[in-house]
Amino acid sequence: MRCSSAILLFALSAAPALACTTAGTGAKCVSVGEGLRSGGAGHWQRAPIITTPPPLEVGAYLDGSDFNALVGTAYLGLPPARDGWVYVRHDDRIYRVDFRTREVLALVRE
Numbered sequence: 181m182r183c184s185s186a187i188l189l190f191a192l193s194a195a196p197a198l199a200c201t202t203a204g205t206g207a208k209c210v211s212v213g214e215g216l217r218s219g220g221a222g223h224w225q226r227a228p229i230i231t232t233p234p235p236l237e238v239g240a241y242l243d244g245s246d247f248n249a250l251v252g253t254a255y256l257g258l259p260p261a262r263d264g265w266v267y268v269r270h271d272d273r274i275y276r277v278d279f280r281t282r283e284v285l286a287l288v289r290e
C-alpha cells in the first residue's frame with residue numbers, strides 16, 4: 181500500500197509539468213503562480229477621458245465641412261425653419277444658422 185501511495189504521489193507531482201499542451205511546440209509554459217510573480221498580471225489601465233467641446237458662440241461662422249443641416253425638424257419637436265436660416269447639428273448640439281453666411285444665430289438644443 182505504501183509503495184502504491186508513493187507512486188501515486190510522484191505521478192501527481194509531475195503532472196503539472198507534463199500537462200503543458202504547448203511543450204512540444206517550443207512555446208513557453210507558464211503556470212498561474214509564475215504569471216503573478218513575474219508582474220504580468222494585475223496592471224490597471226485608465227480609460228480615456230472623453231470631453232465634449234464647448235458650444236459655438238453666437239456670431240461664429242461654420243466652414244462647409246463641419247456641420248450637418250437638419251431636415252424633418254418636426255420629428256425633433258422644433259418649429260419649421262424660416263427667414264433664411266436652417267437648423268444645424270454640430271458636436272451633438274443643434275444650432276440655428278443663417279443659410280447663406282453660415283453664421284451661428286442661436287444655440288437651440290444642448
